[in-house]
Amino acid sequence: MNDFHHxxxxxxxxxxxxxxxxxxxxxxxxxxxxxxxxxxxxxxDHYTTLAExxxxxxxxxxxxxxxxLDRNGVILARNYSAFTxxxxxxxxxxxxKTIAALSEIIKIEPKDRxxxxxxxxxxxxxxxxxxRTQLSDEEVASFSARRYRFPGVDIKARLFxxxxxxxxxAHVIGYIGRINQKDEEWIRAEYxxxxxxxxxxxxxxxxxxxxxxxLHGTTGYAQLEIDANGRAxxxxxxxxxxxxxxxxxxxxxxxxxxxxxxxxxxxxxxVALDPRNGAILAMVSAPTFDPNLFVDGxxxxxxxxxxxxxxxxxxxxxxxxxxxxxxxxKPMMAMAALTEKKRTPQQTIYDPGYFxxxxxxxxxxxxxxHGIVDMMTSIVVSCNTYYYQLAADMGIxxxxxxxGGLGLGKRTGIDIPGESDGILPxxxxxxxxxxxxxxxxxxxxxxxxxxIGQGYxxxxxxxxxxxxxxxxxxxxxxRPHLVDSINNPSTNETRTLEYPITRQIALDPKHVDFxxxxxxxxxxxxTGARAFAxxxxxxxxxxxxxxxxxxxxxxxxxxxxxxxxxxxxxxxAFAPLENPTIVAxxxxxxxxxxxxxxxPIARRIFDYYLAGKAPEGALxxxxxxxxxxxGEAEKHNSGENPHAPSPN
Numbered sequence: 001m002n003d004f005h006h007x008x009x010x011x012x013x014x015x016x017x018x019x020x021x022x023x024x025x026x027x028x029x030x031x032x033x034x035x036x037x038x039x040x041x042x043x044x045d046h047y048t049t050l051a052e053x054x055x056x057x058x059x060x061x062x063x064x065x066x067x068x069l070d071r072n073g074v075i076l077a078r079n080y081s082a083f084t085x086x087x088x089x090x091x092x093x094x095x096x097k098t099i100a101a102l103s104e105i106i107k108i109e110p111k112d113r114x115x116x117x118x119x120x121x122x123x124x125x126x127x128x129x130x131x132r133t134q135l136s137d138e139e140v141a142s143f144s145a146r147r148y149r150f151p152g153v154d155i156k157a158r159l160f161x162x163x164x165x166x167x168x169x170a171h172v173i174g175y176i177g178r179i180n181q182k183d184e185e186w187i188r189a190e191y192x193x194x195x196x197x198x199x200x201x202x203x204x205x206x207x208x209x210x211x212x213x214x215l216h217g218t219t220g221y222a223q224l225e226i227d228a229n230g231r232a233x234x235x236x237x238x239x240x241x242x243x244x245x246x247x248x249x250x251x252x253x254x255x256x257x258x259x260x261x262x263x264x265x266x267x268x269x270x271v272a273l274d275p276r277n278g279a280i281l282a283m284v285s286a287p288t289f290d291p292n293l294f295v296d297g298x299x300x301x302x303x304x305x306x307x308x309x310x311x312x313x314x315x316x317x318x319x320x321x322x323x324x325x326x327x328x329x330k331p332m333m334a335m336a337a338l339t340e341k342k343r344t345p346q347q348t349i350y351d352p353g354y355f356x357x358x359x360x361x362x363x364x365x366x367x368x369x370h371g372i373v374d375m376m377t378s379i380v381v382s383c384n385t386y387y388y389q390l391a392a393d394m395g396i397x398x399x400x401x402x403x404g405g406l407g408l409g410k411r412t413g414i415d416i417p418g419e420s421d422g423i424l425p426x427x428x429x430x431x432x433x434x435x436x437x438x439x440x441x442x443x444x445x446x447x448x449x450x451x452i453g454q455g456y457x458x459x460x461x462x463x464x465x466x467x468x469x470x471x472x473x474x475x476x477x478x479r480p481h482l483v484d485s486i487n488n489p490s491t492n493e494t495r496t497l498e499y500p501i502t503r504q505i506a507l508d509p510k511h512v513d514f515x516x517x518x519x520x521x522x523x524x525x526x527t528g529a530r531a532f533a534x535x536x537x538x539x540x541x542x543x544x545x546x547x548x549x550x551x552x553x554x555x556x557x558x559x560x561x562x563x564x565x566x567x568x569x570x571x572x573a574f575a576p577l578e579n580p581t582i583v584a585x586x587x588x589x590x591x592x593x594x595x596x597x598x599x600p601i602a603r604r605i606f607d608y609y610l611a612g613k614a615p616e617g618a619l620x621x622x623x624x625x626x627x628x629x630x631g632e633a634e635k636h637n638s639g640e641n642p643h644a645p646s647p648n
Contacts, residue, residue, distance in 0.1 A: 391451020
């Protein structure tokens with residue numbers, strides 16, 4: 001009986017164990033089924049995509065970058081096809097050994113190796129990577145004869161950027177360079193990451209940078225089937241790339257070349273624009289550089305030469321560098337006086353050769369003075385005493401408000417990057433500019449220097465051309481611009497950009513006509529007379545010099561100063577007189593008087609643009625008479641230090 005009960009207990013225990021084992025096995029099957037259901041049903045799309053991504057790869061197709069042309073259709077930037085030697089890493093066992101063997105056939109420099117290694121880290125295994133670009137016909141033939149020795153190495157045709165006009169208008173056009181981290185951040189910020197897959201170059205300065213997204217185009221994609229080793233098997237589908245748009249500039253390349261050649265080997269800048277609409281006709285920054293150097297990665301020695309050059313060829317002086325305007329400021333001061341009813345054209349002053357303010361004597365440019373001077377005479381002979389007194393009567397707040405209205409001291413909004421604000425001096429500006437309380441105070445004597453275009457005044461050549469255009473256009477303000485129209489090469493549709501009047505300055509037409517007449521007098525009997533003698537058109541102008549440092553009352557003799565301490569030469573000009581179609585601001589660094597160096601440049605570009613006269617030979621500085629030089633010498637005889645507080 002006991003044995004029977006014992007066997008019963010053993011049997012029940014076995015059954016329980018069996019049931020537990022079955023339950024455990026069932027739970028395992030349930031878990032397995034659940035996982036399979038999760039993978040095969042719930043996550044089917046996700047894992048199908050992953051599987052496809054291992055089998056299929058999207059290869060970007062880089063679009064053809066748009067061309068850049070001048071107003072007459074002259075090509076300024078375009079693309080050309082050239083052969084490159086490329087390696088597909090997935091098809092090569094030993095890359096270093098392969099490159100060493102290739103070097104025996106085709107010259108491969110260290111910079112080529114560095115670029116290849118960088119691209120190798122950034123690329124996928126099945127991408128082909130260039131080891132040498134822009135092969136010659138001889139190099140192509142040499143490799144083709146030995147191609148059987150190099151599986152995974154091939155010659156392909158790629159597009160490269162070219163600037164046919166070389167260094168002409170380089171600061172305006174810009175150049176392309178390899179995408180760096182800063183560029184990548186900008187691309188992400190503009191939500192353009194997908195459109196720049198595979199793109200290696202991007203616009204760096206000028207129009208190339210400002211209109212990057214217009215020029216770049218839309219990236220296409222090819223769907224490739226790849227094997228387990230990453231080798232391409234076949235193309236499954238593809239979407240063609242859309243080429244970038246072509247840009248037509250307002251620039252006249254003929255005028256641009258004439259203007260650049262006029263600077264010879266001097267530093268400086270020139271901006272010529274159409275005052276009727278703000279279109280930039282020419283923009284020079286001298287010296288310049290060759291943008292072709294950057295197309296395939298600039299050589300280190302070329303970069304060092306550009307970057308360390310004391311003349312700073314990469315600096316766009318036309319829109320970034322700010323200079324005191326000197327006497328070119330006086331017609332604007334006269335315009336302010338008329339507008340604010342501080343003077344009439346007939347009102348006169350007596351110029352004894354100096355102006356006394358407080359306990360300080362501000363000397364005139366002409367010993368003994370000009371005698372009785374009205375507004376017309378003050379502009380033609382560039383009388384300093386007239387503007388000393390006018391500045392004192394107007395006060396700095398009124399001057400700053402009016403000049404700011406003309407556009408001085410702020411960016412014009414031109415469509416290339418790198419523009420600076422310049423300096424429009426005022427008590428508020430000085431308070432922000434300096435930290436010490438004694439430096440922040442505005443001294444009334446500083447206003448006197450501002451009145452003749454010295455002191456803290458500093459404006460870019462673009463700002464000066466823009467301000468004068470606003471006056472000549474009777475207060476109608478247009479934004480200076482470089483791009484006239486955008487052409488879609490796929491549809492051949494052209495979109496002309498609109499540049500409406502941005503604002504209206506309240507200027508009396510009678511006052512504007514008076515200023516134009518006075519500036520015409522400068523080119524007839526004033527400091528611009530010799531440069532514009534026998535011109536076949538009527539023009540207006542104003543010379544000026546900008547002091548580099550103070551002589552503290554000593555006589556200016558350029559030959560006694562180091563070249564970079566000499567004055568900058570200014571000339572503002574416009575023509576024709578009645579309905580101006582061109583206004584130019586010219587600045588020649590460290591060259592002395594505007595009548596000698598800047599005015600002849602204006603004459604040369606006006607002769608070309610208005611009369612169709614091609615320049616003959618190198619530009620020769622004009623040697624004006626002694627009295628015409630005196631009208632520009634205001635800062636040397638004033639005894640003023642333009643950057644130090646003047647007495648009350």
